Amino acid sequence: METTTDNQKVRITKKLEKMFGHIDYKNPPELCPVRDVMSVASDQWSVLIILWLGYFETLRFNKLKKFVYGISNKVLSQRLKVLEADGYLSRKAYAEVPIRVEYSLTEFGHSYVEKLLELTEWMQMNSPKVMENREKYGLI
């Protein structure tokens, strides 16, 4: 396993300082945009939707539903609306019969995929370790 060096720790502490150092937790803001934005973008289903769109460039509703397996129509359509509103993806409807709707990432969405991939790669690499921890914990 990769361990964190002292150098890295110093760097991390500086970043955390920059991020949290100024927060007055005694008078917390009633609403924090970063939290808000993050809760949408790092949502379980949103992440899968964005990654699959990054992979295929463009996908229609039912195709997307097949790849993001397990998601319901309701939640998929809801998430697509929110992700569109937040600027990650765009929706194009073609006046055919039956109607054809195509979803694809915006430029902004693509820039997010890059960040997201780093996280998911980490998850993929470390999930065996987490599962192992989880089992050990259960035995105690």
Added chain:
Amino acid sequence: METTTDNQKVRITKKLEKMFGHIDYKNPPELCPVRDVMSVASDQWSVLIILWLGYFETLRFNKLKKFVYGISNKVLSQRLKVLEADGYLSRKAYAEVPIRVEYSLTEFGHSYVEKLLELTEWMQMNSPKVMENREKYGLI
């Protein structure tokens, strides 16, 4: 705004290929460990708990609750249990009166903080843009 270059796009596509290329979406696994691990680790409250612990090294229950403002006792204690089980943090109880309990990140937790920080920095940088998108969308 930073745009994604063609070079980056090729790199991203390769990563996505590696991540998704082998998935048989017609016979999806009934449970995917990566999804599972990620849904715990990228949960809204978990992220805040981990980042504050990264900042302070060690925190007690009520102190943590003040920093992660808005979280309830119930959810905080539940998340702490899960994050402990998954190996991100450890809990030390001292047999004093009243009892003292200290939470701190494990080495694994620290390695996660580093990845997490990259994501949260991106969020911090881009949340104004998202808020802007959201407002425009509302007007349409």
Added chain:
DNA sequence: AAGAGTAAGTTACAAAAAGTAACCATATGA
């Protein structure tokens, strides 16, 4: 000596979110 405060949670109940499955209109293919 009575009452409040502190610690780290737990518990019962209410509200919000998510999952389930049927349904919509319209048209094509068997």
Added chain:
DNA sequence: TCATATGGTTACTTTTTGTAACTTACTCTT
């Protein structure tokens, strides 16, 4: 003619969250 496909929506159920009061045992204040 009946089933299928399109992109969702709707009513209903189940799960997850949030709210607020309570716990145990000791100390500090009045």
